[in-house]
Amino acid sequence: MSRGLLLVISGPSGAGKGTVCDAYKKNCENHIWNSVSMTTRAPRAGEVEGESYYFVSREEFKAMIENDEFLEYAEVYGNYYGTPRAEVEKKLSEGTDVILEIDIQGALNVQENTTEGIFIFILPPSMNELRNRIIGRGSETPESLLTRFKSAYNEINYVNKYNYAITNHTVEQAYQDLICIVRAEKCRVTRVSNEILTLKEEKL
Template sequence: MSRGLLLVISGPSGAGKGTVCDAYKKDCDNKVWNSVSMTTRSPREGEIHGESYFFVSREEFIEKIEQDEFLEYAEVYGNYYGTPRKEVEAKLREGRDVILEIDIQGALNVQENTSEGIFIFILPPSMNELKKRIIGRASETPESLLLRFKAAYNEINSVSKHNYAITNHTVKQADEDLKAIIRAEKCRVTRVSNEVLSLKEEELL
């Protein structure tokens, strides 16, 4: 069985990476496994513990850092976010594709901690549209919104550190672009070489 793909989806706040990931998972009948991050921030309206995030205290998160339980973790806007290592590795061994929908700092940390991973950057169609999306988050204070927009403006420079970039003009288009990337990755010679060798061995038997 081929090892699953580790799909690391990142981008600036407001680019729509969560919406694009949800569309892809729906198209795949949820066969891809979505890694659930852990965070110390408070839940937003509609978010569910264990599905949206694992919401924990700052003290509990720091304890898990000390026990090396994260594939990556970062402190963003005063809150910790991290990806539990054990579950991701288990799903990849089972041949399941795994999506990590994380912030840019987290994606760069994954690059440092593992030799595998397909790093995909979600871009907004324009900075004006990005600003509208961020302002549309009613849960944020004006000060927090300004901080997020300034950070997003700077984070776009990180696109060069990823393997692919998708401009999110529409969810449908971005979803199709993501599916095209994944189809191409599954056809890489480095991934199918074991299957080719198995075919050759069958001919010799």
């Protein structure tokens, strides 16, 4: 059985990474597992344990940090968030692809904590389009819009830390680009070495 791919996907707010990931997961649901993060914050209305997040105490989270049980973690506004290592490893070893839709800080931490991972950055077609998408949400004040825009400029500077960049002109095109990346990665010689060895040992 071939080991699953670890797909780490990031991008600035408004680039559409969540929408692209949702389209991919919907069409590949039997072959992809969406990693569930762990957090110390309280559940919000409608959130489901084990689906939205794993909700734990600060003491439990810190104990897991001490035991090196996270692929990545961060403290945000007084609460911890992280990706448990064991469940990701289990799925990969079973041959299931795992998708991590995380911020850039988390992606860089994953790079430090594992030798595997396909790192994909979702870009907007233009900064003007990014601005229009954020405004289209109808939830931003002029001040928060400026903050998000400054953050987006800063985040795009990290694109060279990634293996691939997908420009999200449309969800369909970006989704198809993601499929092409996954197909190409699955054809790497290092991933099909067992099949190659079988061919070489086959007797006529």
